[in-house]
Amino acid sequence: MANKGLDDHGQGIGRREVLECMVWAGTGVLWAMSGGVPHSVGLIGEAAAAESTGFTFLQMSDSHVGFDKKANPDALGTLREAVAKVKAMPMKPSFIIHTGDITHLSKPEEFDNADKVFGETGVQMHWVPGEHDLIDEGQGKAYMERYGKGAKGAGWYSFDDHGVHFVGLVNVVDLKAGGLGNLGAEQLAWLEADLKGKSNSTPIVVFAHIPLQVLYKEWGWGTEDGTQALTLLKRFGSVTILNGHIHQLAQKVEGNMTFHTALSTAFPQPAPGSAPSPGPMVVPSDQLRSMLGLSTVTVLQGNKPLAFVDKTLAG
Amino acid sequence: MKYLNSHLRSAAARFVPGRALAIAMLLGPAVGAMVAFGTVAAEETKDANVVTIDNFSFGPGELNVAVGTTVKFINHDDIPHSVVENNKAFRSKALDTDDAYSYTFASAGTFSYFCGLHPKMVGKIIVK
Numbered sequence: 001m002a003n004k005g006l007d008d009h010g011q012g013i014g015r016r017e018v019l020e021c022m023v024w025a026g027t028g029v030l031w032a033m034s035g036g037v038p039h040s041v042g043l044i045g046e047a048a049a050a051e052s053t054g055f056t057f058l059q060m061s062d063s064h065v066g067f068d069k070k071a072n073p074d075a076l077g078t079l080r081e082a083v084a085k086v087k088a089m090p091m092k093p094s095f096i097i098h099t100g101d102i103t104h105l106s107k108p109e110e111f112d113n114a115d116k117v118f119g120e121t122g123v124q125m126h127w128v129p130g131e132h133d134l135i136d137e138g139q140g141k142a143y144m145e146r147y148g149k150g151a152k153g154a155g156w157y158s159f160d161d162h163g164v165h166f167v168g169l170v171n172v173v174d175l176k177a178g179g180l181g182n183l184g185a186e187q188l189a190w191l192e193a194d195l196k197g198k199s200n201s202t203p204i205v206v207f208a209h210i211p212l213q214v215l216y217k218e219w220g221w222g223t224e225d226g227t228q229a230l231t232l233l234k235r236f237g238s239v240t241i242l243n244g245h246i247h248q249l250a251q252k253v254e255g256n257m258t259f260h261t262a263l264s265t266a267f268p269q270p271a272p273g274s275a276p277s278p279g280p281m282v283v284p285s286d287q288l289r290s291m292l293g294l295s296t297v298t299v300l301q302g303n304k305p306l307a308f309v310d311k312t313l314a315g
Numbered sequence: 316m317k318y319l320n321s322h323l324r325s326a327a328a329r330f331v332p333g334r335a336l337a338i339a340m341l342l343g344p345a346v347g348a349m350v351a352f353g354t355v356a357a358e359e360t361k362d363a364n365v366v367t368i369d370n371f372s373f374g375p376g377e378l379n380v381a382v383g384t385t386v387k388f389i390n391h392d393d394i395p396h397s398v399v400e401n402n403k404a405f406r407s408k409a410l411d412t413d414d415a416y417s418y419t420f421a422s423a424g425t426f427s428y429f430c431g432l433h434p435k436m437v438g439k440i441i442v443k
Contacts, residue, residue, distance in 0.1 A: 180434070
């Protein structure tokens with residue numbers, strides 16, 4: 001903490017490395033979309049210039065409360081730091097979407113600790129489970145009892161806020177041998193029915209733990225039947241897809257769809273294929289906080305797309 | 316205990332092997348003695364009947380064992396994994412770092428399994 005590793009972090013990096021950072025690393029980049037094509041507007045400092053409707057929400061992810069291994073001996077501590085950043089925000093977000101892996105082992109005390117710390121934000125939470133949240137004896141019973149009230153199936157649901165339709169999907173249940181994340185026929189049928197009455201101009205935000213699109217098949221970073229969900233979303237003019245699971249930033253655009261994965265608040269994971277496995281990445285302790293963080297998503301004035309600011313705990 | 320063992324052996328001698336094994340399974344604690352009695356080779360390679368989980372993969376990915384062998388799965392990763400048989404023949408709880416799960420294969424066959432958290436991780440136990 002006392003060491004300011006951040007100063008070294010930004011030095012001597014060429015344009016190519018910076019571009020790579022914008023895709024994969026924990027630097028804060030504001031993305032905006034014009035006519036379905038996103039472009040990076042600038043780094044965090046310039047983001048304040050975005051004209052807001054007053055409707056801002058946060059994406060937090062992969063808190064892994066209970067994790068205490070080498071990559072971060074105190075995941076609850078870094079979650080507290082992230083929550084302190086939320087509390088210090090000059091404008092309170094409307095709510096927080098948590099894209100799963102709240103806990104590391106689905107233990108009651110891990111859920112208790114997570115609830116306590118997130119409760120300090122004073123902001124409403126919307127949850128979807130990660131695979132780490134469903135490994136209690138009851139295989140998800142603990143999660144559903146806490147967060148599943150009013151949800152369908154294994155915990156999927158939708159809600160509307162400020163004219164935006166939000167859909168929380170669960171792709172970590174009933175996983176098949178050799179496969180990727182899984183939504184299943186029942187959830188896809190529900191999604192189709194849920195979207196039916198919505199006009200094409202309704203902005204849609206979908207959130208789920210594992211990336212819906214296939215990001216890196218070899219590590220299981222994708223959803224087996226994700227394309228079926230994306231097909232149902234194709235007709236909408238503005239679709240934003242928020243995921244976690246991979247503990248690093250990734251941005252991708254396909255047509256009117258923007259894909260965004262958030263940083264973890266617990267530990268970083270390696271870039272696809274850059275390590276023997278996707279396991280927790282051990283980095284020098286003075287660099288850890290530059291690879292953890294949270295994302296602010298702002299709905300802009302008029303017909304503009306959603307804007308992201310990914311902020312690390314080091315900033 | 317000595318009486319029970321000798322009784323079992325005489326019982327095993329009278330029955331066909333399959334039925335003897337079934338009885339041994341019902342009697343639980345006596346299974347080890349029975350298997351050792353019948354298959355010395357399996358006893359000698361007992362330590363080899365371990366599948367370790369390292370770097371999100373099961374090793375060895377394919378393991379050949381004799382009927383009655385207990386296979387131990389140990390997780391050495393910093394991330395929990397589980398062991399789930401494709402047809403639900405067995406399913407471990409989530410194994411945290413250095414946790415282990417053991418399963419005794421009482422019948423012949425090929426048992427394909429995967430990690431319930433990371434289904435890309437797959438392995439196979441061939442029981443003969």
